[in-house]
Amino acid sequence: MTLFDFIQRLLGRQKPSGTMAKERLQLVLAHDRSDLNPELLEQMRREILEVVQRYVEIDIEEGDVSLETEDRVTALVANLPIKRARPLPALVAAAAAVGMAQAPDPEAQQELALPLACEPAEDPSPADPD
Amino acid sequence: MDAVTSAPARIILICSGKGGVGKTTLTANLGIALARLGERTVVLDADFGLRNLDLLLGLENRIVYTAQEVLAETCRLEQALVKHKLEPNLALLPAGNPRMLEWLTPEDMQRIVAMVAERADFVLIDCPAGIEDGFKNAAAAAREAIVITTPEVSAVRDADRVIGLLNTRGVAPVQLVLNRVRPRMMASQEMLGVNDVTDILALPLVGLVVEDEQVIVSTNRGEPLTLNGNGSPAAKAYQNIARRLRGEDIPVEDPSKARRGLRARLMNKIRKTTGLF
Known part of the structure; x- marks a missing residue:
């Protein structure tokens, strides 16, 4: 832990609640808008990874499939680091x-x-x- | 204004999803403000199970008939429309009374709104909370909508659901009113900011109302703030919404970003400590 981190912790500093509210809302709305529950999303994530793996070797641990929302449009965003083809x-x-x-x-x-x-x-x- | 030559009425749904965020207060104040600007305005209380618009307008003792009697042809529309004593351009029409639940259908709503629209420039429909039948009935006749929300996670989430439903129904434009803004909390980022809410909901902001104790006082009296034209911040905000709806270009200012000079701050402190002016 750096000295800076220590001071931060000592001061009990954390994100302002307004920022937390925004982040929590964005996450919950992405799910609300898509009508996908976390279980279905996880299943879809696994299946997407399976398909992609047939074509390229990917880092399963690092692979991330999530819902993101911007301007009322929800997008399925997959970030899959490719090891090699x-x-x-x-x-x-x-x-x-x-x-x-x-x-x-x-x-x-x-x-x-x-x-x-x-x-x-x-x-x-x-x-x-x- | 001449009924023959005037443009078709603007039929605006005022909704929020969540209850208690200020739908009815907005409807009452906006109704008065539009009427003051010379628009023939009818406010329709679609929340007939828990109707309150009459109370906010101070018309609770003058309701005899409702839209239900008009549709059943037991009275004429003129008899059911309750004109405001101090603002004759404004009339209230309750959709029904609380004892007669489960009568209103979307078709009823379309019929009564079509009748009202013939004699009005603006029809404001005060929508019940929720997204079930009450909402569907109220929304059936709406051409455009104002979604009102507060900078709180629950209100914004519910507003988002309502916006989704309005979009699938083809109601447009849908505009946003942000209510109960606390500039100081926003400035210190302890409340969702104006841009946070507009970014998330992706709607144009037609008005911003700061938290104002005068709203409670006016509700107690049954006299909407816009009636007296007093200079309270909320009254100005409601008047500005009315003017923007008529097409006036009045920028919406973010009060959390307003730079306050030393003098203004000093005056504010004096006002707070002395309780004067």
Whole structure:
């Protein structure tokens, strides 16, 4: 603890209540406006992270999905630090798994999925999910 | 003003979601202020279960009929409209009386407001608290709305719900009145600031009323502050809202940011300690 922090604590200084009121309101209104309860939001957060993980390696601990409000418009804001992109074959597999690719046959899918299991990603540069 | 040539009436819902933030006081004062400016104004108490607009206007002993009798055709509209003694441009119409709950439907509201609007420049609808049937009935005939709130978390949250409902109903414009402002607490950030509230609710501010003891005094007497034209801060604020509604460009000042000179502060101190002037 720095001396400055110590003095702050000694003085019992904290945020003025008006500022706290604003922050609390913004949070509660974001939820009110979206009609999403925290449980649903958490479920959505997990699912979003799952999908994103198929494409890029992300830091789950740091990943943050929250509701923010500005000008009466509520936005779902995801802040997901990317460690690195998945190798291209894995990306195709991931796309196929969610039915977005040109639907390759199941065998080809298995083949493509293999490198993901045994080979570590070699190319950390971002790849395009084609 | 000639009824034939005048523009269609402005039909304004005055609502807040939360109770006790100043809807009825605003309706009464705004009604008087608009009437004073020459507008034929009808204030409609849509909160007939717990009606109080009559009391604030000092008309509680003069109500004989309500909108319900007008719609049932047991009386004419002129008989139900209670004209204010001191301000003939203002009339009060109670929607119903407390014994007859559960009669008003949105269609009833639209019919009675259409009748009233033919003979008025402004129709102010005093909405009940809440967002249930009472609100839906009151809002059924409204073209525009004023949402009134205070700088408190509960009032702002409830106002937000109401604004959402008004938006989905297509009521526009929706404007904001911030009531019971305490400039000193705002300046020390111990209360939500004016900008905090307007940012959160994203509505244009049509008026700001500082906390004023005169409001209580005027309520006790049944004489809205705007009636006497006394110089109390709230009276001025209500008059300014009326003028802004008519299109006058009067900037809304944030009293927590007003820089007060040494002299003003000194005078204030003298006033406080001596209780004079």
